[in-house]
Amino acid sequence: MVYMKSRLMVYKAILWLHITRLERYKYGFLNMILIDVMWYLIFLLGALMFVPSNEYLTIAVITFWGIVLWVIMNNSVWLIAGWTWFALASGLVEEHFLYNVNPLIFIAGRFLTGISVTLATIPVVLTIFSSIAGSYIFYVYSPVYLGLGMILMLIYSTLYSLILVALSLRTSVPGVMLDVFNIFMYVGGGIGVPVARMPEALRYFALAMPYTHAAEILRYGVLGLKPYYGLENELIIASIYIIVLATITYIVIKIVMKYVRRHGVRAIGIM
């Protein structure tokens, strides 16, 4: 039996695997982008029907960037965490244990698939949205904060996905729960709606979510909308959330891996 000795070799193998899969399942990849775009449009065109004509352009821009953040979160959750089901069904998790490779590193490699789908989806949605909102959609108040908001979202959603993967190996989270949570996050998690526009009860919930702070920074970058707690405070809160989420992810992975090595695994999507 050949054991993988070097960590670098492990990372290279995982990277190779995910790139090969991306190439092998190219139709599925394109299909994912198409499906994503269409689902977003169905709901957004519906939501835009609520908006009065005089606010239409501003709301279309807020909605578009909310969608971009949601694409990042949704793809991380489904293409990383949701994929656990497939990895388990094909016996790949146990296989990695046997070769002394943490299966979470292998599953986390799906980040590559997630980011590829996200990067391909955004221009398509942008093109379609520009036909609705015109060139106004391309206007950016501060590219630095726009980029920062997106990077923050990417970090939060990847860490959240890893927590989900780890938890699912231990507890079995039904796949529908992920959908429910993702949908709720768009409205209640401050991704699609500025905190200031939210009803008060929902506002407290939204402010407790890390995504909200990434979204508030991004909205400042796009439209110059002042974040709910002010820009400087939002930056501090966003940084604290990174540390907290990273610590939680590390602890959860440690505990779950110890448990799983002894008792075996369960997964997201098991119905």
Added chain:
Amino acid sequence: MRYVLAVMKANFYLYIHELKNNRGFAFFMLFWPYLIAFFLFGLGTMLGSIEEYSVRMNIANPILYILASSSIMLSSISIVDNVAGELLRHRWIGTLAYIVSSPPRLIIYAIAGPIPSTMFSSFISLTSILPAVLYFEGLLGGLKLFLILMFIYLAMVPLIGLAVVVGGLSLVVREESNVAGFLTPFILLVSGVFYPQTILPYVLQLIGKAFPLVYVVEATKILATYHYPPLNMLYPLIGILIGMSILYNLFTTPGMFLVEKKVLERGVYEE
């Protein structure tokens, strides 16, 4: 006919037992239409107002319409997914080879098999919103809901015809995921479930008219507009759906025979 009934019975038996084994999923079947309606309503009212939606959609009762169209959306997902995704699911779990080599033809499994479970899940989707509809619209609302269910059942026949060919294609292209998955969001997008179809580009409007769902949506709009809906406005829609049922299944059945031939020639798995 013996095989048709046997396949229907077996498929429904499997479906019911899946629900029994997964109560969480069964619960979410009741909960989903509300979640979708909440998402659209919540997002829409934070960005605009329900009155604006009512004006733009040209409907008198927007709440009834949003609830009903959420259920229509879920029913369409279940119709297309049950038919188009069924064969792929069998391939994943390793039972497709047995199905292909068993006495009934593949088309019987593909078309007849999912009908009872699809009818059942559509029934659940629609009746789950009955309490809300009774609250807002009284007994007349309940009756309208029953009419919408009948329209969904009528639209199911041509939809199955379309889904079966696209589902068959996913076997031929041998992808891991369902490449036919684009069909549901595409149908929903061009049918204008949550927005007037007229806001779409003309080409998409025309394509939309070729899908049965647009006529179910049209019927729902009529039912949500008039207190006592004039039935003579619904008759032409029924006629179109019946015509589509005959036409689509006439054309798609040979397509499925072709897929069956290909699968028998090349085998079910690639590796």
